[in-house]
Amino acid sequence: MSTDRLRIGVVGGGAFGRGVAKAASRTGHEVTLWSRRAGAVDDARIRVSAELADLAAAELIFLAVPSHVAEQVATELGEHLDGGHLLAHVSRGLVGDALEPVSSVIRRLTPVRRVGALAGPLVADALALGTPSGAVVGSHFPEVADAVREAIAGPSLRLYATDDIVGVEVASALVGLLALAVGHAQARGVGPAALATFLTRGMAEASRLAERLGGDPKTLAGLAGYGDLLAVMAGDERPEQAVGRALAEGRPLLEATRDAGGYIEGVTIAERVVTFAAREGIEVPICDAIARVLAGRPAAEVLQSLMVRSAGGE
Amino acid sequence: MKLKALRALSERPIRLPRLRPYVPQPDDPPIFWFDGERKDIVREVARRVTARHTADRRRMELVLNETALAEIRRLESQRDAEAAERLPFWRGLARSIARLDDAQKRDAVRDIVTRYAEDVAGNFDPRVYRLAKHAVPKLLTGVMAPSRLPEELATAVDGHTLIGELLQVEGDLHRLRHLEKVGTLVYVPTHSSNLDSVVIGRALEQVGLSPVIYGAGKNLFTNPMISFFMHNLGAYRVDRRVQARVYKEVLKVFSQVMIERGYHSLFFPGGTRSRSNLIESHLKLGLAGSALSAFAHNRVRGVDRPVWFVPTTINYELVLEGETLVEDWLKDEGKARYIIEDDEFSRLDRWIAFFRKIVGLKAACIIRFGDPIDCFGNPTDDEGRSLGPSGRSIDAGSYVERRGVPVEDAARDAAYTRELADVLVARFRQDTVLMATSLVAHVLFRRLVRETPGLDLFARLRVRGEVALPRTELAAEVGALRDRLVALQSEGVVRVSDTVRDAEPAALVDRALAVWNGYHQRVAARALDATITAEDPTLLLYYQNRLVPFANLLVTDEADRAAAQEIARIGGARPLLGTALAARSA
Structure with missing residues (x-):
């Protein structure tokens, strides 16, 4: 690891943004966190700014905003960046009806080309506290993965790299969706075998989507896909799971998402995945089932319709 | 002995003797400097490639072994005169590698690399350029319309020529003329025919843009006449049979050094001619990536010489080798023979038939x-x-x-190149100029698909002469298709030729039938009384393939919807997903 201090910018004062800022600052780098809230972070070494222009001086920028504001933030941020910046996003969403990966949004709306996606079982708390964890950086550019490593990896964080950025982004988004189903199923007392079948077939759907969007289905077997899903099963208590549980308990969706912390990527993506898949001729019965439950259909009926589908080759 | 001499004529550069070296004039395009720089360039290429492989003994052994093995394998299967001459060298080398000391190994690597570089580097002779500039159009006129030759011989150099009428050049030429003076242009055209490099050379000349250097397959050098012109007009030789990795490196570095020095270049990013006539959607950009490395290399040395890519489309009303290419595509979809040596391009009678056919067609080719x-x-x-x-x-x-510091980074450049390919694909779609033959073929083929539901592509291609429609109906559908395309053109989605935009639909039908019939050996569509019959689905498929990416946008009659959807899937056409960069650039 280089001893040079990197200038790092973090966009987004949410839990993940703050976690990245803390991890990078702990590694000894110079960190500027963009957040609309003053005092977003309790670390004197981290400079907090409400001006995106202040990030122009950064060499590596982490974009940690929800996917539904990615376009807006990228447009504003793009005004201050050029081809020299490296950028990694941590979004777990896909944008719009075309399920556009966030990396693609960044390339469309900013001059930045050297883009990466950070994903996997890594959660905000692990970053902030430095507890052992692992993640993967997807990027066509090896230097992006190297820079992210330099910024936040260390004895407690193992960072792997792949050039299949789209695969990483699709995996990350679809695991978020499945995490909802995990919360829901666990609350309803669905047994391990049924849940495992459901999730494995869900991951098969994710592979098909990844492939259609230009990713490699094999990436789903890595940290961004199964790695992340195993962390859900091991009980990393992420917001999607909490929403799923609340829904199973009969609480309305709005209330459930509010209690889980606001914007939940997995909730918004279900319907769009189903529409996209129908248009592209891809079979996604699991995603469709989750979408129907989110739309308020009785879970028992939905599950029943899944069970009576004819099972084909795996 | 005699044979050997003949072969040498065709395979070695024939250069005209020159007593004094040509002194380039200030207004000459960069390529006029090449003759003076050639030696220096070959040396620089050899130096860079050699340096990559001679850092340590292990690497030297690796490259020597690998190259010897690849060359022995190639020459053994080639079994020609070259094999007889070179095989003993490679076999000898393969046997002796282990015994060579480090200095000898280094020399061996340098010799191999230098020989490759010499083989690749072309030549540029201003005299040949001037000859080609003046004589070729007249030669072609002589073939196509002998009656016009006296008239053209009498006119001034830049007078109105037959070739000028056949070839229409579009685009922001003013901007290109400016940019070529302040930086390096890299033209990246679509590729349909072996005529492309000739046509584009002529197009550049016609609109006052500098000549370019380009890599031409060694198979094109076997005809001494073509070989002579290629050698002396800036083409460098690419031998696709050579699989040795170090040879490919030499090609890349050669092209990189040329671009670093400001030589305007041309690459066909599709790698090979589009067999299917589909607009290229899988670009390899292999050599074109060297342009990016050249830009980076100059920046690192503090030289600010911009490099721009010029996405270019070459659009033919009639494709010289269309018939052979489409057969090749269908025969082995995806696994095409890489080098076709017996197509129309190598047959003089086909050339004459081709040019006779297109004579009198205004804008038979649009660049x-x-x-x-x-x-x-x-x-x-x-x-x-x-x-x-x-x-x-x-x-x-x-x-x-x-x-904040410019650096060279091959992995980074490879990633940029990959993303650039997406942008070019989008540009090709947007800038392809659709011709009458494509429109008429699309209407006929779509009707064929509509009337043969449930058949797969190959079964459909056997439905010959069974689908017919009245001439008036065909013209009306072509008219509706044209109107739709003109509307899409105003949205910036597609482009149509002026003929397609302005002519009466019936005239478009006549034009297409006239162009096909009598040139292609098979009849694409037959007109009998007032009925037009889709005679050869394969040819119709070939010509209509240019419209595949837009098929779903072109439906004006709902009865055609299902057929259009099927057509849109031809060639596994993928929608441009996740290529936001492409969308932005478009």
Whole structure:
């Protein structure tokens, strides 16, 4: 690891943004966190700014905003960046009806080309506290993965790299969706075998989507896909799971998402995945089932319709 | 012995003797300097490639073994005169590698690399260029319309020529003429025919743009006449049979050094002619990537010489080798023979038939130079400055910087190149100029698909002469298709030729039938009384394939919807997903 201090910018004062800022600052780098809230972070070494222009001086920028504001933030941020910046996003969403990966949004709306996606079982708390964890950086550019490593990896964080950025982004988004189903199923007392079948077939759907969007289905077997899903099963208590549980308990969706912390990527993506898949001729019965439950259909009926589908080759 | 001499004629560069070296004039295009720099360039290429492989003994052994093995394998299967001459060398080398000391190994690597570089490097002779400039159009006129020859011989150099009428050149030529003076242009055209390099050379000349250097397959050098012109007009030789990795490196570095020095270049990013006539959607950009490395290399040395890519489409009303190419595509979809040596291009009678057929057709070939983009897919303004998404100008040099300093990085450049390919694919779609033959073929083929539901592509291609429609109905459908395309053109989605835009639909039908019939050996569509019959689905498929990416947008009658959807899937056409960069640049 280089001893040079990197200038790092973090966009987004949410839990993940703050976690990245803390991890990078702990590694000894110079960190500027963009957040609309003053005092977003309790670390004197981290400079907090409400001006995106202040990030122009950064060499590596982490974009940690929800996917539904990615376009807006990228447009504003793009005004201050050029081809020299490296950028990694941590979004777990896909944008719009075309399920556009966030990396693609960044390339469309900013001059930045050297883009990466950070994903996997890594959660905000692990970053902030430095507890052992692992993640993967997807990027066509090896230097992006190297820079992210330099910024936040260390004895407690193992960072792997792949050039299949789209695969990483699709995996990350679809695991978020499945995490909802995990919360829901666990609350309803669905047994391990049924849940495992459901999730494995869900991951098969994710592979098909990844492939259609230009990713490699094999990436789903890595940290961004199964790695992340195993962390859900091991009980990393992420917001999607909490929403799923609340829904199973009969609480309305709005209330459930509010209690889980606001914007939940997995909730918004279900319907769009189903529409996209129908248009592209891809079979996604699991995603469709989750979408129907989110739309308020009785879970028992939905599950029943899944069970009576004819099972084909795996 | 005699045979050997003949072969040497065709395979070795024939150069005209020159007593005094040519002294380039200030207004001469960069390529006029090449003759003086050639030696220096070959030496530089050899030096760089050698340096990569001679850092330690292990690497030297690796490259020697690998190259010897690849060359022995190639020559053994070639079994020609070259094999007889070179096989003993490679076999000898393979046997002796282990016994060579380090200095000898280094020499061996350098010798091999230098020999490759010499073989690749072309030549440029201003006298041959001037000869070609004046004589070739007249020669072609002589073939196509002998009656016009006296008239053309009498006119001034830039007078109205038959070739000028046949070939229409479009695009922001004013901007290109400016940019070629302040930076290096890299033309990246679509590729349909072996005529392409001739046609584009002629197009550049016609509109006052500098000649370019380009790599031509060694198979094109077997005809002594063509070989002579190629050698002396800036073409460098690419021998696709040579599989040795170090040879490919030599090619890349050669092209990189040329671009670093400001030689305008041309690459066919599709690699080979589009067998199917589909607009290319899988670009390899292999050699074109060297343009980016050249830009980075110059930046690192503090040289600010911009490089721009010019996406270019070459559009034919009639494709010389169409019939052979489409057969090849269908025979082995995806696994095409890489080098076809027995197609129409190598047959003089086909050339004559081709040119006789297109004579009198205004704009039988349209070359469209698209707006230049930088090496990173960004659009540029009139001065060539790169533009960000909001229209703000940005420094292209920043893309090769790391922590504020320009650096060379092969992996980074490979990634940029890959993304550039997406931008080019989008540009090709947008800038392809659709011709009458494509429209008429699309209407006929769509009708064939509509009337043969449930058949697969191959079964459909056997439905010959069974689908017919009244001439008036065909003309009406062609008219509706044309109107739809003109509307899409105003949205910037497609482009049509002036003929397609302005002519009566019935005239478009007549034009297409006249062009096909009598040139192609098979009859694409037959007109009998007032009925037009789809005679040869394969040819119709070939010509209509240019419209595949737009098929779903072109439906004006709902009865055609299902057929259009099927057509849209031809060739596994993938929608441009996740290529936001492409959308932005477009």
